[in-house]
Amino acid sequence: MTATLDAHEEIGTFGYLALWDAIAEVVGDRECLVQNGHRQTWAQTRERTVALGWWLTAHTQGRRPGEHHPWESPNDLVGVYVRNRPEFLEAILGSYRARCAPFNVNYRYKAAELAYLLIDAAPAVLVYQQEFAPVLREALAELPAAPLLVCVGDDSGERPVAGSVDYEQVIAGASAPPVERVPSGDDVHVLYTGGTTGMPKGVIWRQKDAIPGPCGIRVRSIAQAVEGAPRREWLRVLPAPPLMHGTALWYAFNAWSSGGTVVLGDNPVHFDAAEMVRTLRRERVSSLAIVGDVFARPLLDAVAATTEPPGHLRFVFSSGAVLSERSWAGFTEHFPKAQVINALGSSETGPQANQTRGDDGGFTAGPSTCLLDEETGVLRDASLPGRGLLANGGFLPRGYLGDPDRTRATFRTIDGRYLAVSGDRAEIGADGRVRFLGRDSTVINTGGEKVYAEEVESVLLALPGVGDALVLGRPSERWGSEVVALVVTALTDDELKTAVADKLAGYKVPKAFLRVERVRRFDNGKPDYGWARARAQEGDDKS
Structure with a gap:
């Protein structure tokens, strides 16, 4: 043909x-x-x-x-x-x-x-x-x-x-x-x-x-x-x-779109980091897509354990989950010449901001990215600091299949611009950097204050000795909802509290740290919140 x-x-x-x-x-x-x-x-x-x-x-x-x-x-x-x-x-x-x-x-x-x-x-x-x-x-x-x-x-x-x-x-x-x-x-x-x-x-x-x-x-x-x-x-x-x-x-x-070759992992059932490293090496893979620390940490551990690291990798792209400072450092150590990009976006908006090696303190906004201030209705671009809902213009979806109400709520014309307004919250700093705060669904209202779960998770994941972490709210008579963290770690509560308090306001420090053998996640790296909520009520693993 x-x-x-x-x-x-x-x-x-x-x-x-x-x-x-x-x-x-x-x-x-x-x-x-x-x-x-x-x-x-x-x-x-x-x-x-x-x-x-x-x-x-x-x-x-x-x-x-x-x-x-x-x-x-x-x-x-x-x-x-x-x-x-x-x-x-x-x-x-x-x-x-x-x-x-x-x-x-x-x-x-x-x-x-x-x-x-x-x-x-x-x-x-x-x-x-x-x-x-x-x-x-x-x-x-x-x-x-x-x-x-x-x-x-x-x-x-x-x-x-x-x-x-x-x-x-x-x-x-x-x-x-x-x-x-x-x-x-x-x-x-x-x-x-x-x-x-x-x-x-x-x-x-x-x-x-x-x-x-x-x-x-x-x-x-x-x-x-x-x-x-x-x-x-x-x-x-x-x-x-x-x-x-x-x-x-x-x-x-x-x-x-560039005439490239798509290589799929040898094992389509489970992510095996050691096997992935062998595939990267055998197939001379030049570009790798992952989902945050869920893939980065075991992959970097497997690279560190091999005597034959893959030598053709030029690009690493991550999206959809936290990429901690530890993972950034690991890529710098093992792939110093590779370009690493961490993207911020959603199914509804496409990419909205990128973070590259050396970017400290946030993401660089895309040309069509802005924030919607819910109280004032003002759209903020990278030159106007503040907090709000992430919004994106440019090339956008038609809508949500079979859902006119959600379509109208998400895809709207504001100040003459056709935008997708997702449930993602972010902050534009004085330096123009975009800092992701979290999805509406993961915001914890505790004692009249809003805590963005991803912000606390980022601090925990950066700590040596923390294998994984997930932050969420659970009902509290005193606070309405209290911040709790599921953690894979041998660190003590005092060590964890001190580390979070050094970086964040006191009301963001988890009221409880619950040890788990692993944080249950779906294949795309995103947490299983149904399991997490049940675990938060049960307390530590008993094993």
């Missing part, structure tokens, strides 16, 4: 496939997807996803005619319920080819959670991994109507759900439709939020907005991307977090 494109099409107008198919024309023999011995070229990836797109074209409507509200998807939805495997990314591309909107399914969900998600999204098709058949079978019993099911085989031994078609048979047997669909930059991708502090929400991104927005793709035109791709054979990117979350998926997309 030959790409027929306007070579001067500008960014903000084209979709993913227009870009990637043009690149595939000039780097077709280069590796596109690699995992544990599986090597697939750009040409092979295009061939397989074209076939999947043909099958989806035969079984979906694709793009629905007419006008659509911002909280409606103009494209049929296709769920992707697969671990970090090449099939996850292939299913995304196949959906785009059929003008369908792919969405991520969290493979950690139990049946009731999965049923909620599938009812909310109402997909036409669900591509699922064989391993998850038992949970899916139970969830489908709660649905008014089941989607078409495509099963990605594995060695789990689980029995596929009745009525499923085999993924590889779909690709092998697909035939071209009488009229192929022509994808558009106006087609959408739905990114479901993690739902760690509430029910998951589907954020509707038009492709042409996601490309320069959360993906950070900076090519000015398809012609520019095609011209530069042959020189980028060195670009080999490993997204360590689950692809079902935006950090990893957008990072993979960014690499493809």
Whole structure:
């Protein structure tokens, strides 16, 4: 298949496939997807996803005619319920080819959670991994109507759900439709939020907005991307977090925009730091995406323990969780020439601010980032110190799938600017630096004062001897809510209190430090707050 494109099409107008198919024309023999011995070229990836797109074209409507509200998807939805495997990314591309909107399914969900998600999204098709058949079978019993099911085989031994078609048979047997669909930059991708502090929400991104927005793709035109791709054979990117979350998926997309290779970890079930270091070395990975300390600390420990550290790493990108001073120091020690970037953003806004090595005391705001003062309604940019809700302009989503009220509350026009106002709170200092305070959902109101949990966590995580920490509030007769910290440490309460008090006001010092063997987190590095609240009531681990 030959790409027929306007070579001067500008960014903000084209979709993913227009870009990637043009690149595939000039780097077709280069590796596109690699995992544990599986090597697939750009040409092979295009061939397989074209076939999947043909099958989806035969079984979906694709793009629905007419006008659509911002909280409606103009494209049929296709769920992707697969671990970090090449099939996850292939299913995304196949959906785009059929003008369908792919969405991520969290493979950690139990049946009731999965049923909620599938009812909310109402997909036409669900591509699922064989391993998850038992949970899916139970969830489908709660649905008014089941989607078409495509099963990605594995060695789990689980029995596929009745009525499923085999993924590889779909690709092998697909035939071209009488009229192929022509994808558009106006087609959408739905990114479901993690739902760690509430029910998951589907954020509707038009492709042409996601490309320069959360993906950070900076090519000015398809012609520019095609011209530069042959020189980028060195670009080999490993997204360590689950692809079902935006950090990893957008990072993979960014690499493809330059003609790079996406390398997936050998073990898609668990993050194994030592194995990851071996993969980084073996595959000559030049760019790595992680989620804060949850990935950085074990990874740096594994690098320190090996006699053969990976030597090709040029870039490290972190987002979605705290990256402590200790981790910054570790990257400086082991990868002194690598550029390390810590990004601040959300599913609803895309990147809003960045922190690089040497930035002390906060983030540098992006060009469209500002703060909304809730009391005065004033928008503050980096030149106007103060506190407020983070807001972002520029390239933004359409809205939340099926939720007009939340769409109107989050995406608003203020002072003539169309903005996404997230639940993230931040402070702009006199130096123009942005300091992240926390999400509304993690603010602790104690004795009339607001404590931002992430601020206290950052202090604890910087302490030698603290393996992990999570701060939250629990009910208190005296304070209404009191600050408590779950910590993995052998330090005493007095040592912890003194360290926090040296950095923060007294009311921010946790009233209790509860020792746990580990802080339970989801695969994307975000805390399991349901577990944490229960643990805060129970006290220390008894083991």
